Amino acid sequence: MSPKDTVGTKRGDRFGAITPGRIGMAVVAVLLLVFIFENTREVKIRLLIPEVTMPLYLALLATALLGGLCGWYAARRGPRRSR
Template sequence: MSPKDTAGTKRGERLGGVTPGRIAIAVVAVLLLVFIFENTREVKIRLLIPEVTMPLYLALLATALLGGLCGWYVARRGPRRRK
């Protein structure tokens, strides 16, 4: 491959945007969903003061979504440099 062939291409662009990182994230997401939907029994969960009964998959899904949102927020802000 000559430098002319790769000039102007971004990382992952040659494979249609499929990168090893995206494949790994997709595999983890599928495994997470399988784990969540295999756990469907009702459980008692204590939320600070009230105790609620709900399907375990809803609690796992809510936790995964909150964790994902927190991770996205932290990654988006990134490290701040002092001047």
């Protein structure tokens, strides 16, 4: 059996161990969702030109998703090193 075929909990495994960083991110995600769904009233939001009325939780959720995507993209690209 090759090392690629084994599913284990070795130190470098991406999905095996519960780390403090993963616990912290889970706590932040839960707090974010609680905050978003506690704010359910309708608000007016200006999107460059039009003004729309929508529940505040949808605006907060969209902002959180866009921020997460930007963070994922920035982390994925990482710093470029010149040789």
